[in-house]
Amino acid sequence: MIWRADTAAPSPRPSVLPWAVYPDWDAIYADNVGRIYRLMFSKVGNRPDAEDLTSQVFTAALGPLRPGAEIGQVRSYLTTTARTVLAEHWRRTLGHQVTEIDPDILDLAELPPGAGDDGDAGAQAQRILDALPERYRQILTLRFLRGYTVRQAATELGVSVANAKVLQLRALRAAARAETAQGVRDVEANIVGEGEAS
Amino acid sequence: MRRQAVDRYVDRLLGRRRPKSFAATEDELAMVRTAIDLAAAGPDAHGPSPAFVDRLRDQLREHEQTQEATPEPRPAWRTPPRRRFLAAGALTATGALVGAAADQLLQSRDQSPQAQPPDAPGELVPVTGTWQPVAQTSEVPEGAVVAFDLGAVTGFVRRTGGRLRAVSGNCTHQGCRLNLDTTRDKLACPCHGATFSLAGVNLTRPHQSGTPLPALPRVPVREQGGTVQIYAPAGDHSPPAA
Structure with missing residues (x-):
């Protein structure tokens, strides 16, 4: 209609x-x-x-x-x-x-407002986290997904703030490398078209 | 110490502050990209704050009223390139050009002296970029592939079947700059070995694992005045100072 x-x-x-x-x-x-x-x-x-x-x-x-x-x-x-x-x-x-x-x-x-956006981002983040060891997954989840401060994350994980910072950096580096192995960056993998000009 | 720069970038990002620029290595760019992907699922990603929405609405209204109070000269119009108009749902990665009904919303800021009368059919062209020459027409004969680098936009343009086509030159894995293979029939990533067809379709993946990489984004390209032109952000094309 x-x-x-x-x-x-x-x-x-x-x-x-x-x-x-x-x-x-x-x-x-x-x-x-x-x-x-x-x-x-x-x-x-x-x-x-x-x-x-x-x-x-x-x-x-x-x-x-x-x-x-x-x-x-x-x-x-x-x-x-x-x-x-x-x-x-x-x-x-x-x-x-x-x-x-x-x-x-x-x-x-x-798409209507709100559809797809958060779901796609959540799925991508989950793929990244799933490829990591538990400790790395925990620190990145707390810091990025739950909005914990580094001090709150350190308390949650039972480590010092300095250790939490180091853990976060190592986890992020590992996540970036894991993406390499995983070969996935985003979800629109089915595009096969080409640029055009008249 | 290099790790401190990317660390500070991520800390500011997590602290809901504007990250500061730094001269990033490929590995650091990958870390920034991963941090952005994670942050995109975080608490701030769900939508703009009501205060921001109201503030921007007020600014736009004020801006609109200012424009109405001081009318600009009638905008120039130009004849649209010979292209099929695409339904909105099929609109495309050529991106800059949005096929549209002739009498609706279409207004060009093109100040070309060759501007057409205002009753000519128009097309909608984003005003944040310009068409920039990357090669002479004669340099891109049938079957040829030419690399271009406009700073903000890099890629490869080729002519096949008589039509120009262009794709981004950044690997969709971790953003490394792609090279034209020695056989000139595919694009190769020097970082982790991914390859793409000249059309942008992923051929091989890093370490041959995982799902295929996303295709290379297409880049708006046209041919005009004997030059091949790419649509890209206007302005200084040199990379920023580190």
């Missing part, structure tokens, strides 16, 4: 219908700010950078995007804008594309 958001809507969730339209800029923003933030957070891993990059995406989009735009088009536009914003972030900071946004990821265009 095709409908437009400025007419009687049969569903309260226009996001599942990418061809519906946004009635105004506030609707564009409200429906996408969480998606873009979560996308950026998954690529930079910290709130300050994720907020900055989210702001950059919407500021860049403010001019080109107009009310009446189709939802799928808006989300695709925001995704591709996010891609270049992220690339520029890594160029400015570590000088290397540490993470990338593949525009073939269509979550933003097709």
Whole structure:
């Protein structure tokens, strides 16, 4: 069923219908700010950078995007804008594309808010942790997934703070190497397409 | 001591502070990437804070009102390249170009003097990047493969079946820079031995274990004015100071 958001809507969730339209800029923003933030957070891993990059995406989009735009088009536009914003972030900071946004990821265009994002990130983290010895898995779980401070983690594990720091560094190094052996970085492994030009 | 730099980076990341740049080795980049993957499943990843959402909304409204108060010259439009418009669901890794209905939302910031009248069909082009030449058309004949490095975006462009195609030059395993194999028919990672087809499909994995690596992301490419151009962030292309 095709409908437009400025007419009687049969569903309260226009996001599942990418061809519906946004009635105004506030609707564009409200429906996408969480998606873009979560996308950026998954690529930079910290709130300050994720907020900055989210702001950059919407500021860049403010001019080109107009009310009446189709939802799928808006989300695709925001995704591709996010891609270049992220690339520029890594160029400015570590000088290397540490993470990338593949525009073939269509979550933003097709999924309702919140769907897929956390699950994918959780699965990736679990794969990383599963490849580690118990002690390493514990310190990384406490620090990254549960938000423990290093002191809280040290107490939980019954070690000194200094030992917890060393354990964390070794665990992270081991995790990075385990990914090498595992050969898995993210979940969109089924992309077989190619770039194009007319 | 090198380990301190990556350690500080991760500590700031975990401390919900902005990490500081450093000159990272490949191993350290892999650690940063792993830390990001783990943090992405952490407590801050679930969504933006309501305060941030409200603040950004206010900023955007203010920005919009400022724009309305001081109208800019009518934006230039340009003829879209000869390409099929893609349904939103099929939109693609060419990324920068979003096929779209002609009269909706499409507005180009391209200030080209060759701009077309405003009633010409448009296309939506992210304004955060620019098309940048990486080779002359004559340098990419049928079957040729050319490496490019624009700083933020590196990769390989080739012509096959008369069409240009480009993929990222960073291995999807740990981000190492890929090399064109001596046989020039595949891309090889110098770090852990992964290989990819020129189309970006993973051929061999590190240590021959695990599931296949993700394909190389495609990179927007076009041909214009006798040059092959890649869409990439604008600005200084030199790497940042360590």
